[in-house]
Structures are given as structure tokens and as C-alpha cells.
Amino acid sequence: MEQITIKDIARMCGCGVSTVSRALNNHPDINEETRKKIMKVVREHDFVPNNSARNLKISDSKTIAVLIKGISNPFFMKMVKVMEYECHKLKYSLIIQHVEFDQDEVDVAIELEKEKRLKGIIFLGGYFNHTKEKLDKLSVPFILSTVNMTERYSENYSSVAVDDEKESYKIVDYLCKLGHKKILLISAAPEDESIGKLRKDGYIKALLDNGIDVLDELIVPMDSKEEAYSMEAGYATMKSVLDKAVEFSAVFAISDVVSIGASRALVDAGKRIPEDVSIVGFDGIDAVRFYSPRITTIKQPFEEMATASIKLLFEYIDGSENIEKTQQTLFEGELILGESTAEYKG
Numbered sequence: 001m002e003q004i005t006i007k008d009i010a011r012m013c014g015c016g017v018s019t020v021s022r023a024l025n026n027h028p029d030i031n032e033e034t035r036k037k038i039m040k041v042v043r044e045h046d047f048v049p050n051n052s053a054r055n056l057k058i059s060d061s062k063t064i065a066v067l068i069k070g071i072s073n074p075f076f077m078k079m080v081k082v083m084e085y086e087c088h089k090l091k092y093s094l095i096i097q098h099v100e101f102d103q104d105e106v107d108v109a110i111e112l113e114k115e116k117r118l119k120g121i122i123f124l125g126g127y128f129n130h131t132k133e134k135l136d137k138l139s140v141p142f143i144l145s146t147v148n149m150t151e152r153y154s155e156n157y158s159s160v161a162v163d164d165e166k167e168s169y170k171i172v173d174y175l176c177k178l179g180h181k182k183i184l185l186i187s188a189a190p191e192d193e194s195i196g197k198l199r200k201d202g203y204i205k206a207l208l209d210n211g212i213d214v215l216d217e218l219i220v221p222m223d224s225k226e227e228a229y230s231m232e233a234g235y236a237t238m239k240s241v242l243d244k245a246v247e248f249s250a251v252f253a254i255s256d257v258v259s260i261g262a263s264r265a266l267v268d269a270g271k272r273i274p275e276d277v278s279i280v281g282f283d284g285i286d287a288v289r290f291y292s293p294r295i296t297t298i299k300q301p302f303e304e305m306a307t308a309s310i311k312l313l314f315e316y317i318d319g320s321e322n323i324e325k326t327q328q329t330l331f332e333g334e335l336i337l338g339e340s341t342a343e344y345k346g
Contacts, residue, residue, distance in 0.1 A: 004045045013038050048114035061117040064313065065095040067105050069126025073229060073257055075283045075302060076125055079145070082306035083122065090314065092119070099126065101228050106130050110137055120313045123147060125229075132156060141316035145309040146300070147194050148330070158316075160309045160329045164195055167298045167333040168202025169209075171280050172252055174296075174335060176210035179344035180250040180278060183207070185219045186237050186258055189228065199254055199282065217246055222258065229254070234261025242269050249277060249344050256281035256288045259295050263340070274342035284336060293339035301331050 006024075010017045015034060022030045023038040041047075066083060068076050080096060087094040097112060099105045109121050121142040135157070148161035175183050185203050188196025200219065207214050222228055223236035234253055241248075242265065251266075253259035259281030263273060271277050273293055281288055284299025308329050315323045 004047055006047075009038060009041050009045075009047065012041050046110070046114070048111055061119065062092045063095060063116055063118055064092055064120040064122065064317075065097055065109070065112055065116065065118050066122045066124055067097045067099050067109055067112075068124045069099045069101060069103075069105055073125065073255070073283075074285045074287060075256070075300065076146075078285075078302045079124065079306040079309075082303050083310050086307055086310040090310075101126070104130075106134055106138070109142070113138060113140055120317045122309055122313060141313060143309050143313045143316075146305065148198050148328075156326060158312060158327045158329075160305050160312060161331070162298075162300050162305075162333045163330045164198035165202040165205070168199040168252070168282065169206045170202075170333070170335055171282065171296070171298050172203045172206035173210065175250045175252065175278060175280065175341065176206060176212060178250075178278065178341060181212050181344070182215070182218060182248045183212075183250045183252055184241065184246070184248040186234060186251065186253045186262060187219055187221050188254055189221055189224065196254065203252055218248060222254070229257055231257055231261035231264070234258035234263075235265045236261075238262040238265035239269070242266075242271075250341070251277060251279040253279065253281050256283040256285045256295065256297055259297070260287060260291055263291065263295065273340050278341040278344075280341060284334070288338065295340045296338040297336050298333040299336045300333055305331055 006017055006020050010020045013020065013034070015038070019030060019034065020038055023035045024042070064087060066080060068080070084094050095112070095116060095118075097108060099108050105123055105126060109123070112118065113121065118140055120140050121138065122145050123142060124145045126147070144157060144159040146161050147159055148164045172183060183203075185200065187200050204214050220237055220241055222233040223240065226233035226236050234257065238251075238261070251259070251262060253262050259279055263279055266273060266277055266279070273279055279295060281295050281297040284297050288295035288297050308331075312327060312329065
């Protein structure tokens with residue numbers, strides 16, 4: 001959907017651009033009836049003034065935005081550094097926008113696109129559950145980075161990620177081969193139809209392929225009172241499980257940050273890692289290498305993924321003739337063995 005300009009509003013209202021400007025800036029020297037007419041058009045077209053161009057000259061901005069849902073995750077910060085470097089090489093500026101977990105990232109993107117005259121957008125992190133109608137309100141190219149697309153989205157939108165289902169299968173299968181049969185999954189919220197669903201699917205498939213029953217009481221969504229994918233969520237969720245005396249010998253936490261919080265809760269409850277409980281994470285952030293014990297994880301190739309996200313976005317921005325309408329770029333993760341896992345002793 002093409003965004004209207006201040007000149008379009010002036011034409012629709014039969015007045016000059018300076019009159020529209022005065023209405024937008026709430027100047028007193030304007031007819032009240034004209035003001036109401038202008039503001040009605042503004043509301044109907046979701047127009048947001050370009051704060052960087054108050055002189056009414058719409059510049060050709062060379063700016064892209066990265067919207068981060070889960071800015072506390074160190075994994076995303078490492079990716080943003082690479083993206084920033086790649087953008088600067090292309091003489092573009094990069095806006096970093098933090099999106100709270102209770103915010104709608106597409107609503108934020110729509111407002112940001114209008115205000116900053118963006119050329120492209122990268123959605124980084126979070127889970128994606130939006131209608132095509134809503135996403136089509138974005139008139140610039142966008143890429144979903146670290147968000148693996150389920151079938152619902154893959155036909156219409158491009159993404160760069162690891163194969164979350166395959167990599168989750170890999171690490172849960174590793175726990176199964178160590179002899180663990182009661183493996184707790186600290187999962188995402190049920191409405192997460194992207195990363196959370198795919199990692200859960202990988203967990204379930206690994207159990208079934210190893211002849212292990214899938215038990216509902218061992219699939220526990222992160223505590224909704226805490227920020228998703230945070231250490232606090234990992235700690236609170238694990239504490240709740242321990243309070244209920246649920247039996248398990250191993251834990252697959254949906255991210256490394258969550259695994260650190262969960263590990264702390266286990267230690268505070270007097271559990272030894274890995275003697276009493278094995279635990280694994282997902283992402284490969286530096287912190288798990290320095291936690292004691294070092295946590296076994298799936299390492300995502302952050303540098304390659306960040307570079308690929310920027311490259312793909314700019315292919316769409318430049319309108320490359322040979323580029324496919326949508327692309328799903330999948331990277332291989334790496335199982336990094338730490339000190340947090342051991343064979344099940346019974």
C-alpha cells in the first residue's frame with residue numbers, strides 16, 4: 001500500500017500544503033472547518049508526519065530499520081552489530097527499534113515506516129502471528145530474521161533462520177541417546193506459531209523416534225508473568241515445575257537465556273547439574289560458555305545469518321530482476337557439548 005504525502009492531503013482537501021502543515025502543527029491561524037476536513041483525511045489514511053522533513057520536502061531516505069523483540073537476548077545484539085556494519089558499507093543508516101513483548105511489531109513497523117521513510121525492515125526475534133492483510137500494509141520490503149517460517153507464511157514472505165525443528169530434534173535426540181526418557185521442555189507461549197512451534201515439534205519428533213511417550217506435564221510454557229525468552233522466565237518456570245514435584249531427568253530450554261535462568265533455579269533447589277539433572281539450551285550465546293557448568297547448546301551462525309538478512313533485503317530494495325518473490329534461507333546449527341549433560345544413571 002503506497003503511503004500518501006502531505007501534498008496528497010492538500011489535493012484531497014482542496015487547499016495548499018502550508019495549510020495542511022498548519023493543521024498538523026495545530027496552528028491557530030486556520031479555519032476550524034478546514035482543520036477538521038484535513039484531520040479527517042489524515043485519520044482515514046493513517047498518515048504520520050515525517051518528523052525529519054518538516055520543511056515539506058520528502059527526502060529519499062537511505063535508512064532501514066531492525067525491529068528487535070527480545071532485546072535482552074545477547075544473540076540479537078551480536079547480529080545487530082553485523083547488520084550495522086553491512087549497512088554502513090552500503091552507505092545506509094540503520095535504526096534499531098526495541099519492541100516490547102506485549103507490543104505488536106507490525107503496528108510499530110507501520111508507524112516507523114511512515115515517520116522515517118524507510119527503505120526496508122528486518123524483524124528480528126519474537127514470534128510471528130499476523131494476517132496477510134495486516135502485513136500488506138507495509139509498503140517496503142521486509143525480512144524475517146531468526147524467525148523460521150511455518151507453511152502459513154512461507155509462500156508470501158522471506159526469512160533467514162536455522163531449521164528450528166531440525167536443530168531441536170538434534171539436541172533432544174542427543175539427550176535421548178544419553179538414556180533420558182523424561183525430558184522437560186520449557187517452551188514458548190501456545191500462540192507462538194513460528195520458533196516456539198517448530199522447536200516444540202522437533203522435541204516431540206525426537207521423543208517419538210526414540211520410542212518415548214510425549215507427556216503433557218513435561219511440556220511447560222514459559223511463565224507468562226515474566227518477559228518471554230528471559231532468565232527471569234526460565235527461573236520462574238523451573239521453580240514452578242519443581243514446586244509441583246514433576247519428575248524429569250533432563251531439560252530442553254527453548255533458548256540459552258532461558259536455560260541459564262532454569263539452571264539457577266535447579267541449583268537453588270539443591271539439584272546438581274548434570275549429576276541430578278541434565279540441561280540444554282539453544283542459540284550458542286557466549287554466556288553459556290562461561291556459566292558453570294558450561295551449558296550444552298545448539299549454536300546458530302549469527303554472523304552468516306545477519307549478513308544473509310541484509311543481503312536479501314537489499315536485493316528486494318534494489319529490485320533485482322532474478323530474485324524470487326519469496327525465499328526461505330536456512331542455515332545449519334552446530335551441537336556444542338558443554339558440561340551440563342551426562343548419561344542417565346537411573
